[in-house]
Amino acid sequence: MTDSRTTATSSPAPAPVRAPVEAPPLPHHRRVLTSLGTYLIAAQDGALTGVWRQEQSRFPGTERLGATAPLEDPLLCAAQEQLLAYLSGDRDDFDLPLAPRGTDFQRAVWNRLREIPRGATTTYGQIARDLDRPRAAQAIGAAVGSNPLSIVVPCHRVLGARGELTGYAGGIETKQALLVLEGALLA
Structure with a gap:
């Protein structure tokens, strides 16, 4: 008499069905x-x-x-x-969600820049004092210079110690034009 039962072979269980992994949105x-x-x-x-x-x-x-x-x-x-x-002078500020990439120190500097009102200026040294880092004016300058959100985060409002227009990634002429537009400099 033959055995009509079949022997089940052990095969690996199929992988569970998973939702597709979505890549983070690309820039x-x-x-x-x-x-x-x-x-x-x-x-x-x-x-x-x-x-x-x-x-x-x-x-x-x-x-x-x-x-x-x-x-x-x-x-x-x-x-x-x-x-x-x-x-064009029809808007005084920006209302946009922001996510600049940078270090904690850079983001602290960029947040301080956002507090400078339109038509006003400050200095690198003053920002250093505001952030309780009075000897960090050069580091402040480096953070201001690496701001990825020009105009929106108003790095153009930062001047040298004696009020002079100093380095601006977009060019000194652009910095000057922005400050004239905002009323911080005379044309």
Whole structure:
């Protein structure tokens, strides 16, 4: 008599079905023609990550810019609209979600920059004192110089110790034009 039972062979269990892993949203950007030149506005994961003048020093690489965004990107549309309104004098500040990449120290400096009102200026030394780092004026200068959100985070409002216009990644002429626009300098 033969045994009609079949012997089950042991095979590995199939892998469980899992939801696809979504990659984090990639950075994307758009070019904006302004009265001060061409700017690139970049965003990632629902927040603005950069505003750079095309000709500026320390211009970012493609890893920070990402691909060109679709024209209907709501965040970049809002950023473009606010930047153009600001530069035409129709807007005093920005209301955008921001996510600049930097160290804790850099972000502390950039947050302090956002507290400088339109039409006002300060110095690197004053920011150092404000942050309880009175001997860190040079480090403050380096953090200000690496600000990825020019104009939106107003690094152009920081002057040298004697009120002189000092280095600006977008060019001294751009810094001067912004300060004239804001009423901090006479034309």
